Amino acid sequence: MSSEHTVKPEEEPAEADADTEDAPVSTGAESVVRSLENAGVEYLFGVQGGAIMPVYDALFDSEMTHITMAHEQGAAHAADAYGIVSGDPGICMATSGPGATNLVTGLADSNMDSDPVVALTGQVPTDFVGSDAFQETDTTGVTMPVTKTNYFADDPDTVGDVVGEAFAMAKRGRQGPTLVDLPKDVTQADTDAEPGRATTPDTYRPPETADDRDVREAAEVLADADKPVILAGGGVIKAEACHELRRFAIEYDVPVVTTMPGIGAFPEDHDLALEMAGMHGTGYANMAITMTDCMLAVGTRFDDRLTGGVESFAPDAEIVHVEIDPAEISKNVAADYPLVGDAKAVLEQLHDAMPATPDADEWREQVQEWKTEYPLDYPMDEDGPVKPQYVVETVDAATADDTVVTTGVGQHQMWACQYWRYTEPRTWVSSHGLGAMGYGLPSAIGARLAADDDQSVVCFDGDGSFLMTCQELTVAVREQLDVTVFILNNEFIGMVRQWQDGFYEGRRMASDYNWMPQFDKLAESFGAAGFRIDEYDEVEETVEAALDVEGPSVVDVHIDPEEDVYPMVPSGGDNGLFALRGDHL
Template identity: 70%
Template sequence: MSEPATPDAASPDEGDPEGRTDDEQERSEPTDSTETSEEAAAAREEAATRAPGSGAEAVIAALEAAGVETAFGVQGGAIMPVYDALSASTVDHVTMAHEQGAVHAADAYGIVRGDPGVCMATSGPGATNLVTGIADASMDSDAMLALTGQVPSDMVGSDAFQETDTVGVTAPVTKHNYFANDSDEVGRTVGEAFALANTGRPGPTLVDLPKDITFGETDRPVGEPTAPDRAVPDLEADEEQVEAAARAIQNAERPLCLFGGGVIKGDATEQARAFAREFEIPVVTTMPGIGSFPEDDDLCLSWAGMHGTGYANMAITHTDCLIAVGTRFDDRLTGGVDTFAPEAEVVHVDIDPAEISKNVHADYPVIGDAATVLDQLDAAIGYGDAPDTESWCAQCDEWREEYPMDYAIDPDEPVKPQFVVEAFDAAMDDDAYVTTGVGQHQMWAAQYWTYREPRTFVSSHGLGTMGYGLPAAIGARVAADDDREVISFEGDGSFLMTIQELSVAVRENLDITVVVLNNEYIGMVRQWQDAFFEGNHMASQYDWMPEFDTLAEAFGAKGFRIDEYDDVEDVVEAALAYDGPSVVDAHIDPEENVYPMVASGAANGQFALAEDQL
């Protein structure tokens, strides 16, 4: 994969009227990019070659050698030596209110930057509090490095205070994890873990750091961070695979591109867009692939799956050649696997051979880097041999008109959540970052926001982690250029799970806007209870919610409230104008549901537009 450009980080401080430290004010001034790059390279080389004094200093030197600018974490006993070394480092640290907040913030930071985010926690409960976020990153193939403290080596296995078998607990949800057992090697281990996280198919790695190892003396330089040779995949696909796939695409009458999260993670959006446009092939995305293709492009049918657009699901149902790039074909996309793309030959491009034919049989497997393979396919097809897609594109346009993404509003009825999402979308820049929690609000944010750029939709997909949105917004804000806007859509139930991180946003004076689509339910659970459990709202009604706008003020943020349509315009303008963290408590129609909807295990083409169709 190519190395993406990384924007300057922002870690505001209350000492400056604009919330920036002196160093950050200097970074915000225009600089010569070549000079900045050379300085960064020199700093990495110095960190890689200097002699550390301790294992903890080697850990931090490894982060500096990898070019890490920011880490997120919570201090504690077993990780204390590492934090002590961090205090003298060029790596900024954002102290979070809870370890789960730290891991989600690091995850989102890495998504925005295109490099692994870094989180830190102490042993025992600190480490176990990271597990949800590590599992989330694993499911979504997000590059991330977790550093956890551990009791001294000679106490491991004795049930010492705050001891947990962190390596054993996290083995199922990491790409690889390490138990550090040598002060001389710990720096190289951390560097390898960082490099491995972003090599091939990205994923989270973890290094468990016993206290005696980080306290131990060492003068061994950490070297450059390098992944093991065995982990470095071939970028180019086998030519025979490429030729076979190219012939299938040429012979298709109804070809369809399906772009997944791997297109974004592989920095292949430029190649994906060029490929689809050159051959005039309609495009659908997965939810993790949102932003890989501009949703305002005539070829784009938006995203497919359980709550995808009707026209995207119709295209998948009727395509005769599905060109799937960087997707694992999860059940939220496919519905019933036996009925998924029933008329199609499947071309599956992925860097991980384990994904080929795991869920959906690949008629034409093509194993390699997404950007590289798309270039190979482009060359193999050739412009003169492109499929004729005119009538197929016209059919897709008909489905777009037949199944529009619209909704009815009544000024005398409660506010529709879709209206709130669209109002913020219209008021914000095209390249704004959108983070979400998980639930109905996540689907509305995905459906009714127009995404044009990669890495702008930051959400929890495979694990479906409620509470992801606010800490993710913090991570995205720290990672983003100062002129990029950040908004988080949360549900009332989801927001309450990590609301403590609002204290971090206030302390750091982060300019983020949190919009709570408040229906006093765990909305998606309530929707399923209505559809499949005879309306038995067991444990899903949250009519005991606090006033989030008032609570935001107690944290030191700015609170706003929406109760009716007449409030929306003024609140949107005021919330976005506020220079700092703001929370909009938007009271929405509690009975509004997310449609279209494909029932679990059903065929994509059998989507419901109302409850009585399920």
Template identity: 70%
Template sequence: MSESETERTTAEKGDDRLPTGAASVVAALENAGVTSAFGVQGGAIMPIYDALYQSDIQHITMAHEQGAAHAADAYGAVTGDPGVCLATSGPGATNLVTGIADADMDSEPMLALTGQVPTDMVGNDAFQEADTTGITRPVTKASYFATDADSVGDTVGEAFALARDGRQGPALVDLPKDVTQAEDVAQPGPAEGPESHDVPDEADPDEVDRAAKAIANAERPVILAGGGVIKGNASEELRQFAIDHGIPVVTTMPGVGAFDETHDLAMEMAGMHGTGYANMAITHCDVMLAVGTRFDDRLTGGIDTFAPEAEIAHVDIDPSEISKNVHADYPLVGDASTVLRQLDSALPRSPDAEGWRDRCLHWKEEYPLDYNAPDDEPLKPQFVVEAFSEATPDDTIVTTGVGQHQMWAVQYWEFTEPRTWISSHGLGTMGYGLPAAIGAKVAAPDQEVVCFDGDGSFLMTAQELSVAVREDLDITVCILNNEAVGMVRQWQDAFFEGRRMASEYPWGPDFATLAEAFGAQGLTLTDYDDVADTIQEARDYDGPSVIDCQIDPREDVYPMVPSGGANGLFALQEEHL
């Protein structure tokens, strides 16, 4: 019997099988509109994969489970719908944990499905057993253990809806093998969240009126746009509100793209490595409308010095975030787009802030993002990022790992649209960039995807390049190679008297040759004169390209606010720290 005949016979047999728990799980995914999933096969998850064989859901086999979680995370960030990742029990599930924790910190929608040993073996230290729900409960919105084959599909649907609705985040369903192998089970209904999950919409009208009056009476108003603006699909409402009322806009790092950075009102990103003008605007504003932000320490620096003169109107869909880190004078719990419309309707007039806008423009001129690029010195990473930004369309998606390259990318790329900046913010996960680029490209196949990575970050998940080659994904990876874990090295120089312990990587591989070994295009970039042509060559290649961009190892990231410092006292060079 030929191989094709064997495949047909297998498929025909599959059509005659009784409905199983695994088939119910896959049916729940289909009911939820899932079209793609990322995962790694294994023994306990095998029944789910067997059911996927009959499904139209596209499955991307990743090289490592952590890569599957990051790809699903980025897929969710780009589409707004939960990305799905799968892994087997034991090490498969534990390998997902870093990616799940990353999604939890950044409120990214994700559904993780993990195999588990049969129910009667749970707790007996069986082969590849781990307490997956116990391990993941602190880093998920909910972690379910499936105990009943008739309800397992509905459990998966509920987890999907929970990940998607309200403040988004990851959910997990642990699937014992006996549950997924059970036959003649009930089929699931549509994906619906638990009845106890209440998602707020409109904010309290009295609080809205109070906040609107404060904004109208402000002399130095600022809008702080966080990642919740993008996840709540409120970018258009925020842009319109800011422009109609002439209010400068500062973003958090997760909020980059919520407001067009080319607009005069854009002060860009604030915080530890934010622009000097954004940090000055925060420091001197008298009313702040903060939308969809959790006021993390990388944004605020020292809480006592954050926006010291400002009344805070805080819009968030999660009531637990209100006054958690920064006291809210006007708490506005609700959906970001809805509350912005409420405020717009309640605003008695636009604030009289012409002088304030002029002052903000002056700060832009006084503290521009700038760098020196002498011809006789190695390539500056900022120059490379700017060249990429100029060469690519406005809707290009940028992913990164974590470190200096991440900061140069967010500082020197010109972001004009939401869901085009995809990075690891709260957890700060090195290695995020490449698998995230894969997830982003699957989510948006018609958009360009550029991954900026560091040599240290790239080495953590480089194996995922095999996936990009196998799936023929047209992505470009630019490794800003300074032969170091650059951000650690920068902190050692600034705060540890230059003791560079375990931060320099002079033993790294030739990344262009490594890329070619994987089957990708490998390029090396060392000279300013070659930047434009190398970028174009990478973009023209039909498939994944990797550029080993050998940058000046002495270059550091500035501006910088020391940890716990005051945003208004940012350093422009090491001597200022």
């Protein structure tokens, strides 16, 4: 799909020309729809229902495209992925009660990962609120902890502007999900109030540039460092700051580590790239963040899967933390030089303030030695069961560099991080902070609709993760979406099984999934193309065949059930003491 409609985060959607406006709005529901149109929305993901029905009725004559999902959780994940790939907020819709509560997992995921999403939920009429009416839920109360902000719309004359504000809030500053609860009497009521363009309140002023003196001090520290490293988080991508990051790193010759949400912020085929750090990060990335004496951390919240034990994280480093949300400064890791502002703007400030390139040739040589010493590799017996890493590498080799990869959550997610080489932003789509199993397939649907027509979209999923949301395959078939799903099937909840083997004396309680269906046959029953891989000599040919399908396809890849994810830093451990195999734990 074309991405020409994408609005850059710092821009406001243009107001519609008065001479080309549609007919005046006549109801609150029409005002909601007009507000979305004013914001440039192209796709919406949702499930119909009684309380949201007036809004759906108003959509009947709209040029926006509604994608009916099989489950509201799928709608939220699809909207989340649409926002990640396009840069614009994804829109999800649901009715009151169970429809709204089914969105909560997706909203919590968006909130943890700072992804721009707008949720529109139906609600019982205002006179019934608080009476335990049919399908009534305190939606704003339930979702307040997992949204950036939410609204209860109580006036048909202002409901369109409220929706516009929710859209603007989702993408400005630290991005995140917003929600508007829409009582049925409000959306059915008469109004002639035309909503304006999507804007944030005058009182909402997220920081843009950091204090110049603070920037100069941080630049001097970086220039004087003997072992500098850049830690690039997801905020770099959200701020459209990848160009500025690459320019800074390359010009000043500073190695770059990414967080998992930051994958794609810096090309992994560059000599300065150390790839992902943290629990399952590369050995060389974890060595670099452990031994550095000065870390430039950009757009990261220093979550526990990155840091391990905070007391052992970058123990000798001065921390320069660039972050748009001041609440994240020194929340988990103390910042010696806090630079509060937009990542794009602050990286430009730092670039201009740098007095010199760090004199760190020995450090750069050491980093390259770590790459040689701790490569990502795996043993492979061609007569044995298929290794999942080989499957990931094979699909990577068969697809273009700008292919979008989505995943569920578990071991397959980590292998997709480690063994796929990412060179572009907005090509890695996953559930990071919440770790929501079932994210992979619905997110592939959202990603497909956000991506360019000539981009491929592939999903790596696990058998347990796929089973949670496999009903969304009906959507991909109905819409004839060209997505290819590779189920790395080990008949376990693999990450749980790995932890049980490593930390619970091998007591595999409730992690054995040997009751899985034949996923290739299941896919065919949905109307998708189904494939199965059992042996190495089937991998390349089957991968090519699945990718050649014009429409959805599912490949059930039966992998080595005992394969584990390494390197691994045990929870709360020291990143510099990562395990390379089970007996290192």
